Amino acid sequence: MSNASERGVHRDHSPLLPTVSAGVVGLSFLTFVLAWLVLFPILTPSTQLVGGVTFYDVFGLAMLLCGVALVGSGVASRTGYVPATPSATAGVTTGVVLGVLGFVVTGLFVSQTLGIDGPMGLGWFLAAFVGGAAVFVATVAPREDVGSTVPIGAFALLAGLVVLLGVIGDSWTWNPSGLAATFSGDMAVPVVALVVSLLTAWAGAKAYEGFGARGRQLGAYMFVNLNAALMLFVLFVLIAFIVYRGLPGVLRGAAVGLGTGPEVAFGLHLPFDVPFVTNSYGLRNDVNGVLPAVFGTIWLVVGAVVLAVPTGVGAAVFLTEYSREGRFTQVVEIATNGLWSTPSIVYGLFGLAFLVPRFGNSASLLAGQLVLGFMLLPLVVITTRESIKAVPDSYRDASAALGVNQWQTIRSVVLPAALPGTVTGIILGVGRIAGETAPILLVTSSSMSPFPASRFVPRVLSGFQFTAQPPFVTNTELLQASSALPYQLYALITAGVGAGAGSDADIDPWSTALVLLIVVLTFYAVGIASRSYFRRRLQE
Amino acid sequence: MSKTDTDSRSDTQTESQPLVDHTVEGETSEEIRDEWTNYDFDGEAKLSVSELNVYYGDDHALKDIDMEIPEQSVTALIGPSGCGKSTYLRCLNRMNDRIKAARIEGNVEFEGKNIYDADANLVELRKRIGMVFQSPNPFPKSIRDNISYGPRKHGDIDTGLLARVLGRDDGEREERLVERSLKQAALWDEVNDRLGDNALGLSGGQQQRLCIARCLATDPEVILMDEPASALDPIATSKIEDLIEELSEEYTVVVVTHNMQQAQRISDQTAVFLTGGELVEYDDTEKIFSDPESQRVEDYITGKFG
Ligand SMILES: Nc1ncnc2c1ncn2[C@@H]1O[C@H](COP(=O)(O)OP(=O)(O)OP(=O)(O)O)[C@@H](O)[C@H]1O
Ligand SMILES: [Mg+2]
Numbered sequence: 035m036s037n038a039s040e041r042g043v044h045r046d047h048s049p050l051l052p053t054v055s056a057g058v059v060g061l062s063f064l065t066f067v068l069a070w071l072v073l074f075p076i077l078t079p080s081t082q083l084v085g086g087v088t089f090y091d092v093f094g095l096a097m098l099l100c101g102v103a104l105v106g107s108g109v110a111s112r113t114g115y116v117p118a119t120p121s122a123t124a125g126v127t128t129g130v131v132l133g134v135l136g137f138v139v140t141g142l143f144v145s146q147t148l149g150i151d152g153p154m155g156l157g158w159f160l161a162a163f164v165g166g167a168a169v170f171v172a173t174v175a176p177r178e179d180v181g182s183t184v185p186i187g188a189f190a191l192l193a194g195l196v197v198l199l200g201v202i203g204d205s206w207t208w209n210p211s212g213l214a215a216t217f218s219g220d221m222a223v224p225v226v227a228l229v230v231s232l233l234t235a236w237a238g239a240k241a242y243e244g245f246g247a248r249g250r251q252l253g254a255y256m257f258v259n260l261n262a263a264l265m266l267f268v269l270f271v272l273i274a275f276i277v278y279r280g281l282p283g284v285l286r287g288a289a290v291g292l293g294t295g296p297e298v299a300f301g302l303h304l305p306f307d308v309p310f311v312t313n314s315y316g317l318r319n320d321v322n323g324v325l326p327a328v329f330g331t332i333w334l335v336v337g338a339v340v341l342a343v344p345t346g347v348g349a350a351v352f353l354t355e356y357s358r359e360g361r362f363t364q365v366v367e368i369a370t371n372g373l374w375s376t377p378s379i380v381y382g383l384f385g386l387a388f389l390v391p392r393f394g395n396s397a398s399l400l401a402g403q404l405v406l407g408f409m410l411l412p413l414v415v416i417t418t419r420e421s422i423k424a425v426p427d428s429y430r431d432a433s434a435a436l437g438v439n440q441w442q443t444i445r446s447v448v449l450p451a452a453l454p455g456t457v458t459g460i461i462l463g464v465g466r467i468a469g470e471t472a473p474i475l476l477v478t479s480s481s482m483s484p485f486p487a488s489r490f491v492p493r494v495l496s497g498f499q500f501t502a503q504p505p506f507v508t509n510t511e512l513l514q515a516s517s518a519l520p521y522q523l524y525a526l527i528t529a530g531v532g533a534g535a536g537s538d539a540d541i542d543p544w545s546t547a548l549v550l551l552i553v554v555l556t557f558y559a560v561g562i563a564s565r566s567y568f569r570r571r572l573q574e
Numbered sequence: 575m576s577k578t579d580t581d582s583r584s585d586t587q588t589e590s591q592p593l594v595d596h597t598v599e600g601e602t603s604e605e606i607r608d609e610w611t612n613y614d615f616d617g618e619a620k621l622s623v624s625e626l627n628v629y630y631g632d633d634h635a636l637k638d639i640d641m642e643i644p645e646q647s648v649t650a651l652i653g654p655s656g657c658g659k660s661t662y663l664r665c666l667n668r669m670n671d672r673i674k675a676a677r678i679e680g681n682v683e684f685e686g687k688n689i690y691d692a693d694a695n696l697v698e699l700r701k702r703i704g705m706v707f708q709s710p711n712p713f714p715k716s717i718r719d720n721i722s723y724g725p726r727k728h729g730d731i732d733t734g735l736l737a738r739v740l741g742r743d744d745g746e747r748e749e750r751l752v753e754r755s756l757k758q759a760a761l762w763d764e765v766n767d768r769l770g771d772n773a774l775g776l777s778g779g780q781q782q783r784l785c786i787a788r789c790l791a792t793d794p795e796v797i798l799m800d801e802p803a804s805a806l807d808p809i810a811t812s813k814i815e816d817l818i819e820e821l822s823e824e825y826t827v828v829v830v831t832h833n834m835q836q837a838q839r840i841s842d843q844t845a846v847f848l849t850g851g852e853l854v855e856y857d858d859t860e861k862i863f864s865d866p867e868s869q870r871v872e873d874y875i876t877g878k879f880g
Pocket of ligand 2: 659660661708800
């Protein structure tokens with residue numbers, strides 16, 4: 035039977051193997067999701083479900099079922115009971131991955147459960163090595179349908195039994211010698227279930243397509259998708275958690291309705307009021323707010339971008355279009371890469387030593403903008419260079435052949451085509467500098483309370499003053515120290531308390547974090563919108 | 575425009591011993607080659623190339639080319655792939671300068687002045703000697719902006735904000751120029767209702783005609799075309815061929831082609847390059863295709879090699 039579909043274009047429609055494997059994949063997927071929910075403690079593993087069943091039992095049963103089904107599918111396929119198109123072997127890569135797993139499991143079992151150390155503490159190592167090698171051979175030696183199901187199935191079965199029988203369960207703890215940490219059952223079980231479910235989902239997907247090239251394709255697809263889902267899940271949980279903890283604090287005293295908000299201009303009021311965002315700190319406030327810090331962060335980022343983008347793009351144009359590729363550009367390239375990976379506290383130290391003494395010897399917004407601008411600069415140079423290099427030479431040739439000089443060509447053809455890449459760089463960079471704490475602490479906020487009163491809101495635009503003598507333009511606001519959201523967050527966390535003493539007016543760190551998140555995401559949104567605008571100009 | 579049929583030496587060479595010139599070995603002796611490539615024509619030479627050698631690193635891509643290109647006519651360049659036609663074409667507006675590995679020796683005189691002189695103005699030169707590339711390369715801009723790109727950058731058309739504020743907006747002239755150029759390139763009917771669309775959305779053949787229109791918009795005197803019809807269907811090809819014939823009344827056109835019939839249809843004179851970067855024969859198109867002097871050229875034209 036297995037030979038019948040060996041060269042067939044269509045899958046043989048005997049439903050048994052696909053049905054069973056689809057069940058394995060589905061069950062693995064549920065286990066995977068459940069394991070994450072338990073790990074993030076959204077669910078408690080020892081919760082009693084119907085009939086005294088706990089999540090431990092659910093994990094155990096699911097793994098057991100997957101294991102049995104997988105071993106069954108492998109054997110059924112090998113004996114020709116169900117049609118399949120397996121290759122000769124599951125492959126060395128699969129063998130190595132499963133072998134390492136076998137090594138770890140045997141090693142843990144021998145050293146921790148049996149407590150065998152052997153001569154010079156190497157006994158467990160030998161046993162683990164033998165275990166790993168055995169799994170490797172069991173995977174690689176038989177035909178693919180057995181090699182990629184039976185070892186995984188057996189492992190799942192074993193794990194399922196261990197959990198079901200309560201060997202590892204609620205009251206189980208493990209104190210690895212030499213480590214201060216203690217692992218408990220409600221941590222170990224979901225982790226084991228995660229690993230097992232990834233493996234069984236993969237093996238199940240392979241079996242679904244009857245192994246062979248098509249099976250491997252679906253297996254890989256399953257694996258990649260589960261991992262992508264995992265990333266999104268982690269991201270989602272992070273954001274959801276911040277919103278969950280921070281939102282009540284942000285919305286304290288918030289109101290919606292005509293004329294409730296603060297005055298904007300000419301007696302017009304915003305139709306909503308969020309005092310946490312629009313207030314500063316003051317003794318008579320019902321709700322203390324973060325307005326000075328929000329403005330501080332916004333002006334820091336804007337200043338850094340204004341400084342870094344023109345200089346960075348200019349440097350990238352010079353390096354890519356004008357100077358010849360050679361020793362010089364290589365050195366600059368290494369230097370820019372190095373600057374981008376320089377720790378921010380080093381930039382902060384530089385600012386403290388060189389900028390602060392030159393700006394009236396006090397911390398200032400301008401010093402922070404410069405330091406963050408220097409941090410952003412290398413990324414702008416790197417991404418702009420890469421995207422300028424990616425502009426096809428045929429555009430430059432076409433322009434040159436029309437008698438257009440190099441600078442005009444760069445300005446009207448090369449830069450517009452490279453702009454989306456530059457914006458991507460700015461987006462990434464802003465994400466980093468907006469949350470930067472160390473340099474701000476040193477050069478912008480050191481003499482400032484993290485929770486300043488309203489007169490410390492930096493009003494940069496109205497701070498410009500024009501004079502008849504050089505320097506013609508001055509801005510005292512830029513030379514003032516300022517708070518910033520990450521600085522405030524740092525102060526809240528290290529102080530352990532809010533600005534007040536446990537009263538209603540306290541500022542909650544999670545609320546500050548949420549506002550910071552919103553500010554950064556707003557910068558992202560602006561960046562992404564402008565990038566798609568520039569892209570559309572190239573395509574429509 | 576007649577060949578030097580009074581030259582008796584050439585006659586003896588070709589008539590009494592037609593196959594003697596080492597044709598099988600490949601290299602033709604210098605004297606004979608000079609003879610075969612010495613094309614005599616009435617009127618003025620727009621471009622005259624002498625002792626042109628091009629090297630790509632150690633690779634000698636063009637060898638001692640001497641060639642005079644008459645004005646207001648169509649000159650076809652033919653030859654097997656890799657023989658240096660594109661390289662030669664790029665020498666005529668100094669586009670080879672842009673290739674780092676390329677080294678160019680010799681003279682190319684444009685209206686009596688060597689374009690390789692140190693004081694030559696490249697921008698001005700390329701404005702007057704336009705080029706259409708082997709593969710279409712429109713800018714990622716609208717069709718209209720592609721056409722008006724050259725004139726705008728040269729300052730001939732100003733639609734900028736300042737011009738608009740000062741009431742010196744050339745918008746209307748721009749529209750007229752776009753329409754004229756697109757009509758010349760036989761593209762107007764297909765795109766006149768979507769001039770604001772991105773040029774990259776056009777088909778390959780349309781893009782090629784757009785590049786021709788873009789080149790015409792800067793009003794050059796010489797137009798260099800590198801296989802302008804290689805991406806086109808027969809209908810578009812014949813449109814381009816008509817266009818080239820029309821252009822030759824006003825412009826000097828040099829066109830590379832792989833298509834013998836096309837060369838015969840559109841060109842007044844044909845230059846045959848053969849592998850190794852030699853110009854082997856250059857004469858009236860009729861003469862080249864009916865009675866070539868060189869055996870190798872005849873073999874190439876009749877499809878025996880190349
Ligand atoms: N940029 C370059 N760098 C190095 N060598 C080059 C370069 N361009 C062309 N050459 C070499 O010069 C020779 C002539 O190339 P050219 O492109 O002029 O040929 P061609 O006659 O136009 O061929 P085709 O008909 O295929 O377009 C070839 O041997 C090619 O390898
Ligand atoms: Mg070519």
